[in-house]
Amino acid sequence: MIVALLIVAPILIGLLLFFVPRSAEAAARSIAALVGFGACALAAFNYGVADESLVWLQRPFTATFHVGLNGPGFWLVLLLTLATGCASMAANVPRGRDFAAQMLVLQGAMTGVFVARDLMLFALFWDLMLLPVFMTLVAWAPPRVRAPGAPGRPPSTVQSPTAWRYLIYNLVGGLALLLATAAYGIVQGTTDVIGRDPNTLAPFSPVWAMWIFAGFAFAFLIKTPVWPLHTWMPDTYADLPAPMAAVVSAVQSKAGLYGFIVVGLPLLPRAMHTAAPLMIALGLIGLVYGAFSALVQDDTKRVVAYSSLSHLGLILIAIFSFDPLAIGGAVVYLVAHGLFSAGLFMTIGEVEAREETRLLSRLGGLGARNPRLAGGLTIVTLAALGLPGLCGFAGEILILTGLYHAGLVWETVVALVPIVIAAAYMLRVFQGIMQGPEVEDVPQREDMSPLEMLALAPLVVAIVLLGVTPGIVARSFASSPAAVAHDAPRGVLAQTRLK
Amino acid sequence: MTPQLVIPYTDADWRAVLPLLAVGASALLVLLADLVMPRKTRRGSAIVLGIAGLSLGGVLALRGWHHPVSAFGGAFVNGGFAIVFQEIVVVAAIFSLLMAYGLGREDQTGGGIALMLWSATGAMLMAGAANLLTIFLGLELLSLALYCLCGLASRPGARESALKYLILSSTATAFMLYGMALLFGATGSVSLAALSGPVASQALFTIGCGMFLIGLCFKLSLVPFHVWTPDVYEGAPLPVTAFMSVVTKAGTLAVLARFAYAALPNAQTHALLAPLWIVAAISMVVGNVAALAQNDIKRLLAYSGIAQLGYIVAALAGTTSLGLRYAIFYLGAYTFMNLGAFAVVALLSRDRDEGSHLSSFAGLGYRQPILAGAMTFFLLSLAGLPPTVGFTGKILILASTVDAGYAWLAGLLIIGTAISAYAYFKIVRAMYARTTGVAIVRAFHPASMLPWIGVTICAVATLVLGFYPFAPSDVLPLVR
Numbered sequence: 021m022i023v024a025l026l027i028v029a030p031i032l033i034g035l036l037l038f039f040v041p042r043s044a045e046a047a048a049r050s051i052a053a054l055v056g057f058g059a060c061a062l063a064a065f066n067y068g069v070a071d072e073s074l075v076w077l078q079r080p081f082t083a084t085f086h087v088g089l090n091g092p093g094f095w096l097v098l099l100l101t102l103a104t105g106c107a108s109m110a111a112n113v114p115r116g117r118d119f120a121a122q123m124l125v126l127q128g129a130m131t132g133v134f135v136a137r138d139l140m141l142f143a144l145f146w147d148l149m150l151l152p153v154f155m156t157l158v159a160w161a162p163p164r165v166r167a168p169g170a171p172g173r174p175p176s177t178v179q180s181p182t183a184w185r186y187l188i189y190n191l192v193g194g195l196a197l198l199l200a201t202a203a204y205g206i207v208q209g210t211t212d213v214i215g216r217d218p219n220t221l222a223p224f225s226p227v228w229a230m231w232i233f234a235g236f237a238f239a240f241l242i243k244t245p246v247w248p249l250h251t252w253m254p255d256t257y258a259d260l261p262a263p264m265a266a267v268v269s270a271v272q273s274k275a276g277l278y279g280f281i282v283v284g285l286p287l288l289p290r291a292m293h294t295a296a297p298l299m300i301a302l303g304l305i306g307l308v309y310g311a312f313s314a315l316v317q318d319d320t321k322r323v324v325a326y327s328s329l330s331h332l333g334l335i336l337i338a339i340f341s342f343d344p345l346a347i348g349g350a351v352v353y354l355v356a357h358g359l360f361s362a363g364l365f366m367t368i369g370e371v372e373a374r375e376e377t378r379l380l381s382r383l384g385g386l387g388a389r390n391p392r393l394a395g396g397l398t399i400v401t402l403a404a405l406g407l408p409g410l411c412g413f414a415g416e417i418l419i420l421t422g423l424y425h426a427g428l429v430w431e432t433v434v435a436l437v438p439i440v441i442a443a444a445y446m447l448r449v450f451q452g453i454m455q456g457p458e459v460e461d462v463p464q465r466e467d468m469s470p471l472e473m474l475a476l477a478p479l480v481v482a483i484v485l486l487g488v489t490p491g492i493v494a495r496s497f498a499s500s501p502a503a504v505a506h507d508a509p510r511g512v513l514a515q516t517r518l519k
Numbered sequence: 520m521t522p523q524l525v526i527p528y529t530d531a532d533w534r535a536v537l538p539l540l541a542v543g544a545s546a547l548l549v550l551l552a553d554l555v556m557p558r559k560t561r562r563g564s565a566i567v568l569g570i571a572g573l574s575l576g577g578v579l580a581l582r583g584w585h586h587p588v589s590a591f592g593g594a595f596v597n598g599g600f601a602i603v604f605q606e607i608v609v610v611a612a613i614f615s616l617l618m619a620y621g622l623g624r625e626d627q628t629g630g631g632i633a634l635m636l637w638s639a640t641g642a643m644l645m646a647g648a649a650n651l652l653t654i655f656l657g658l659e660l661l662s663l664a665l666y667c668l669c670g671l672a673s674r675p676g677a678r679e680s681a682l683k684y685l686i687l688s689s690t691a692t693a694f695m696l697y698g699m700a701l702l703f704g705a706t707g708s709v710s711l712a713a714l715s716g717p718v719a720s721q722a723l724f725t726i727g728c729g730m731f732l733i734g735l736c737f738k739l740s741l742v743p744f745h746v747w748t749p750d751v752y753e754g755a756p757l758p759v760t761a762f763m764s765v766v767t768k769a770g771t772l773a774v775l776a777r778f779a780y781a782a783l784p785n786a787q788t789h790a791l792l793a794p795l796w797i798v799a800a801i802s803m804v805v806g807n808v809a810a811l812a813q814n815d816i817k818r819l820l821a822y823s824g825i826a827q828l829g830y831i832v833a834a835l836a837g838t839t840s841l842g843l844r845y846a847i848f849y850l851g852a853y854t855f856m857n858l859g860a861f862a863v864v865a866l867l868s869r870d871r872d873e874g875s876h877l878s879s880f881a882g883l884g885y886r887q888p889i890l891a892g893a894m895t896f897f898l899l900s901l902a903g904l905p906p907t908v909g910f911t912g913k914i915l916i917l918a919s920t921v922d923a924g925y926a927w928l929a930g931l932l933i934i935g936t937a938i939s940a941y942a943y944f945k946i947v948r949a950m951y952a953r954t955t956g957v958a959i960v961r962a963f964h965p966a967s968m969l970p971w972i973g974v975t976i977c978a979v980a981t982l983v984l985g986f987y988p989f990a991p992s993d994v995l996p997l998v999r
């Protein structure tokens with residue numbers, strides 16, 4: 021019941037929020053934050069709780085409502101609920117009741133992705149988590165200016181096309197996933213396979229495996245996103261209200277990589293090996309391309325968006341190195357990236373709320389009058405650029421060591437370059453906002469309120485905690501069936517155990 | 520000794536068609552009530568009587584579930600297969616009647632509802648028809664009533680739509696009848712069972728099958744026999760459009776499935792069906808592409824219906840037993856999600872305006888949140904997104920087509936679905952976007968609240984069937 025509750029309760033509460041008065045924005049926000057933190061606490065104390073399962077289909081293949089809370093999914097659920105709680109708490113968005121409702125539905129749907137232990141259920145939540153984001157883009161994305169208005173008249177605007185771009189990309193991915201799931205169900209006879217010992221599954225033809233993997237991989241690559249399927253992402257992050265951008269970039273983008281770890285590695289290992297060179301190449305291109313793009317963006321949200329492309333490319337490479345150390349590091353970095361990108365979007369959202377812009381060319385010198393905001397941004401920026409002691413470094417060092425260990429020497433060297441550039445673009449963001457001459461034409465506002473600080477605090481604590489004890493997260497992969505299955509054919513690597 | 524008049528039909532024969540007789544007789548009662556009831560209660564009594572008759576028919580049909588019978592010398596077979604289709608027809612007709620309060624002028628409503636009931640009777644007859652003549656009888660009963668119904672709307676295009684439907688549909692019927700004649704010539708029997716026997720001329724048989732299938736494709740509005748659909752749907756009154764979008768399809772699909780499964784049992788004859796899968800594939804793509812450009816919900820749903828029927832026929836590809844079950848399941852799913860969407864449109868319609876233009880949805884999410892939520896839910900289901908029956912139904916169809924060895928159809932189905940998302944979500948966006956149009960505020964119309972019942976039932980069914988996909992298990996043995 022507990023795991024199912026983690027999915028159903030936020031969705032139901034979110035839908036019920038539509039029935040409270042529109043003016044009760046503060047109440048709605050508090051409810052959303054409480055549900056987020058409550059789910060986080062409930063999940064944290066129920067690690068490895070018994071799986072829950074109900075029959076869904078018996079023909080043409082077995083499908084179940086099977087959910088479980090363990091392995092890498094557990095940490096992503098913690099990250100998700102924490103990020104949703106923090107982001108909802110300080111959300112400063114017009115029509116706050118509807119927004120809080122969308123956040124809760126999103127939380128429930130994404131929890132489903134990470135606790136599903138059945139591929140069909142996984143596909144269900146995978147598609148479901150599109151909707152709140154699409155609806156939010158439809159109702160909140162700022163209109164695009166088509167032509168500047170004459171003096172005294174407002175500019176002519178059109179509706180932002182971002183919602184369509186997001187929907188079409190992700191829906192195409194979701195449908196590929198659906199087809200792959202149906203095909204997998206037919207050839208395997210069951211879709212109740214996530215987290216199961218793969219040695220108990222009957223093998224099937226490698227041709228089918230290749231096609232099925234292609235469907236899954238397409239969906240995962242779009243969702244992550246990986247170059248060249250990333251073009252929906254910068255617009256989406258820029259147009260979403262900051263709290264939801266925080267959650268989407270922190271957690272939704274992890275669903276694809278999570279899929280490679282829990283679906284690809286254990287269930288389709290051969291196809292994964294076959295596709296590895298392509299995936300590593302895509303990851304490397306994204307890594308470099310994202311870093312250089314981030315360096316030149318004016319919009320701070322887009323800097324973070326392109327930096328995500330870069331960081332997630334690194335995780336993709338780590339997964340396809342098949343080295344347990346690197347994959348353990350990948351899990352750490354999944355969570356780490358979630359923590360600091362949620363923090364980045366939240367602080368940028370607070371900057372935007374104060375200055376009414378997030379363009380680096382129009383910002384500057386904010387730090388002098390907003391020391392607390394500057395402090396918050398410092399910590400998340402440093403985590404993002406990989407300062408030792410914070411979570412970003414922990415993930416990066418594990419991944420790079422693992423890559424080197426797996427014999428991917430050149431790839432490791434190439435991957436180092438963007439990590440250096442990360443320091444450049446992250447510091448550019450920080451300096452552009454906080455330092456330099458104060459820009460006079462923007463109105464001065466107050467520093468962070470206690471509530472806003474309280475909203476950022478859990479993320480900061482988690483960033484430090486994960487930075488000093490990454491092992492606990494990394495081991496969640498090493499002990500999962502995926503690691504066992506993968507190690508079997510390559511005995512050498514099996515000896516590598518995380519200390 | 521004088522020759523005695525022998526009536527070859529027994530009570531058992533009549534019992535098999537009792538559900539049909541109940542529905543048909545209720546139409547007579549509706550007409551009678553229209554004469555004797557006071558003016559103000561005519562519309563209401565017609566709807567109540569019609570729903571009562573349909574419900575009685577539905578219950579009577581269910582009684583035969585475990586007792587399959589072959590009535591009238593094999594002309595009408597009532598078993599699980601026929602009953603499922605009859606129930607779908609009954610449910611669809613009831614939902615259409617719920618929207619029928621404003622059908623035609625006040626003095627036309629009773630007659631219109633009677634025609635809908637007779638049309639439903641025809642579809643129920645087709646569901647159990649096991650020989651070519653019964654098929655034709657059901658089809659004509661279904662279609663003739665619809666020709667009149669299409670002209671009932673007061674809008675200018677209604678007559679044109681009715682005439683277009685009459686001419687094109689009659690042409691298709693002629694094709695079908697000619698095909699039947701050729702099939703009779705080839706086999707010497709009108710029984711579907713005889714089609715699997717020896718044939719006198721393979722050429723006659725092939726051409727006959729082809730013409731018969733063309734007629735069916737027209738009724739199912741599969742591409743390239745679909746051009747009538749959007750115009751007729753747009754011109755016909757809303758309840759009639761809703762009725763046509765499911766009842767015609769259910770009746771025809773029953774005939775098609777029986778023909779494909781029972782009449783053509785071997786591989787050689789199965790080859791005759793190959794063009795059908797291609798037609799289904801084209802329908803999935805073309806229907807969805809055409810839906811993209813529509814700004815009228817009725818036209819959009821017409822094109823979406825073309826594509827949805829493509830999905831259903833695709834499920835029959837390979838004529839596997841799984842495929843038939845999931846085709847029926849998806850037809851049931853389509854019934855609920857499609858009629859739910861129509862019921863929402865009905866709730867938006869006011870006296871002279873049917874509320875079917877996209878602009879009447881602008882800002883609905885803020886004016887009528889519950890109605891907008893329901894519409895979103897039905898559109899999600901039509902687009903195959905969770906948590907709806909459309910999602911589950913689609914994955915079942917995908918699985919059965921892959922299983923039957925038609926993976927390319929599954930691939931096209933995915934492509935079609937991806938395209939359709941834009942068409943459906945256009946409505947969602949109109950409902951929730953902040954900047955589109957000015958909210959149209961119309962007078963409240965208390966009499967037209969009946970479709971709320973339809974919206975509620977359809978929404979619950981769309982949700983629940985997604986999680987408890989109920990595909991009747993004892994359908995198939997009764998087909999052959």
